[in-house]
Amino acid sequence: MLYVRRSRLYTLWFGWYSRRQFRRFFNSVRVLLDPALREMDLRVPVIFHCNHAYWWDGFWSQLLTEEYFCQNLHIIIEERQLQKHRFFTRLGAFSLNRENPRSAARTLSYAAELLLAPSERQNALWLFPQGRIEHVDRRPLGYYRGAASIVKRVLESRESIYLVSVVSRIEYLEEQKPELFLSIAPPEKVTRETFPGTERLTGLLEEETSARLDTLKENVIARRLEGARTLLRGKASINRRIETLRRFLRPIH
Numbered sequence: 001m002l003y004v005r006r007s008r009l010y011t012l013w014f015g016w017y018s019r020r021q022f023r024r025f026f027n028s029v030r031v032l033l034d035p036a037l038r039e040m041d042l043r044v045p046v047i048f049h050c051n052h053a054y055w056w057d058g059f060w061s062q063l064l065t066e067e068y069f070c071q072n073l074h075i076i077i078e079e080r081q082l083q084k085h086r087f088f089t090r091l092g093a094f095s096l097n098r099e100n101p102r103s104a105a106r107t108l109s110y111a112a113e114l115l116l117a118p119s120e121r122q123n124a125l126w127l128f129p130q131g132r133i134e135h136v137d138r139r140p141l142g143y144y145r146g147a148a149s150i151v152k153r154v155l156e157s158r159e160s161i162y163l164v165s166v167v168s169r170i171e172y173l174e175e176q177k178p179e180l181f182l183s184i185a186p187p188e189k190v191t192r193e194t195f196p197g198t199e200r201l202t203g204l205l206e207e208e209t210s211a212r213l214d215t216l217k218e219n220v221i222a223r224r225l226e227g228a229r230t231l232l233r234g235k236a237s238i239n240r241r242i243e244t245l246r247r248f249l250r251p252i253h
Contacts, residue, residue: 001079001094001095001097001103001106001107001110002079002082002083002086002089002093002094002095003089003094003110004074004089004092004093004094004114005089005090006089006090006091006092007090007091010087010090010091011062011090011091011092014062014091015062015063015066018059018060018062018063019063019232021059022059022060022063022180022232022234023232023233023234023235024234024235025177025178025234026177026178026179026180026232026234027173027175027176027177027178027179027233027234028179028180028230028231028232028233028234029060029063029179029180029182029230029231029232030179030180030181030182030225030228030229030230030231031064031068031181031182031183031184031228031229031231032181032182032183032184032216032227032228032229033068033184033229034184034185034186036186036187037068037069037164037184037186037187040122040162040187042070042121042122043122044122044158044160044161044162044189045115045116045122045123045124045125045154045158045161045162046071046122046123046124046125046161046162046163046164046187047115047124047125047126047127047147047150047151047161047162047163047164048061048124048125048126048127048164048165048166048184049127049128049129049147049163049164049165049166049205049209050126050127050128050165050166050167050168050209051128051130051134051136051141051166051167051168051209051213052128052130052131052132052133052134053133053134053135053136053168053169053170054133054136054168054170055133056168056170056180057128057133057168058075058077058088058093060168060180060182061073061075061126062091063231063232064166064182064184065124067231069122069124070121070122071121071122071123071124072092072114072119072121072122072123072124073091073092073124073126074092074093074094074111074114074115074123074124074125074126075088075091075092075093075094075125075126075127076093076094076095076096076107076111076125076126076127076128076146077093077094077095077096078095078096078097078098078131078132079095079096079097079103082094082095083095094107094110094111094114095107096146098131098144104146108146108149108150108153109153111125111127111150111153112150112153112154112157115150115154115161116154116157116158125150126166127146127147129141129143129144129146129147129202129205129206130142130143130144131144136168136169136170136213136217137213137217139210140206140210141206141209141210142206143202143203143205143206143209144202145198145199145202147163147201147202147205148197148198148199148201148202148205149198151163151190151195151201152195152198155190155191155192155195159191159192160189160190160191160192161189161190162187162188162189162190163187163188163189163190163205164184164185164186164187164188165184165185165205165208165209165212166182166183166184166185167182167183167209167212167213167216168180168181168182168183169181169213169216169217169220171220173220177234181216181220181225181228182231183212183215183216185208185212
């Protein structure tokens with residue numbers, strides 16, 4: 001198992017690098033952020049559970065943390081992938097090997113330890129319960145029980161924990177480059193009294209994320225995006241450059 005070896009220098013560099021990449025490859029990154037997220041009790045840990053449809057998923061978790069949350073970011077990455085890119089451990093990543101039950105159990109316990117660790121900042125864990133990249137419209141999502149198992153472990157030592165659904169969708173609209181849409185739900189606090197069990201909680205998380213993915217798709221299709229904040233604007237694509245040049249060269253009458 002690969003453990004977190006956080007480095008402030010690596011984190012600063014990756015923040016700069018990821019923003020540069022988003023500006024290069026996307027027309028914009030737009031975020032739908034529920035206001036209740038600002039009201040979370042920072043003493044209570046939080047798990048962000050996300051659909052996993054794109055190679056970019058690990059990048060925007062760091063981006064959102066820097067922009068909107070005062071948190072210690074941790075993220076679970078499949079062990080084979082993390083072996084290839086060990087520098088992610090410097091950013092808060094640690095590994096999961098589902099093929100080895102003992103190793104997987106150790107990862108879940110380690111995740112709970114990180115969420116329970118004393119800190120002046122809120123402890124946060126980002127994970128993708130599908131376990132692998134799947135098409136954004138595939139149903140059912142097929143959530144693994146890892147998120148619910150971590151919740152159970154945390155509640156053995158803490159009264160409560162937040163759960164937040166995050167969904168993403170990439171679409172080509174009016175520009176040459178695609179748009180990245182991120183929708184973040186209001187936090188749901190789970191307590192020892194309200195914890196419904198591992199199996200039931202896994203089902204509830206999957207149902208919520210599926211419904212929110214469908215809603216985001218419908219809103220993008222209908223262009224109902226008034227509440228979306230533009231987090232990043234990409235560099236001008238060829239079509240925008242040509243339009244600007246045409247306006248510049250247009251004769252004045």
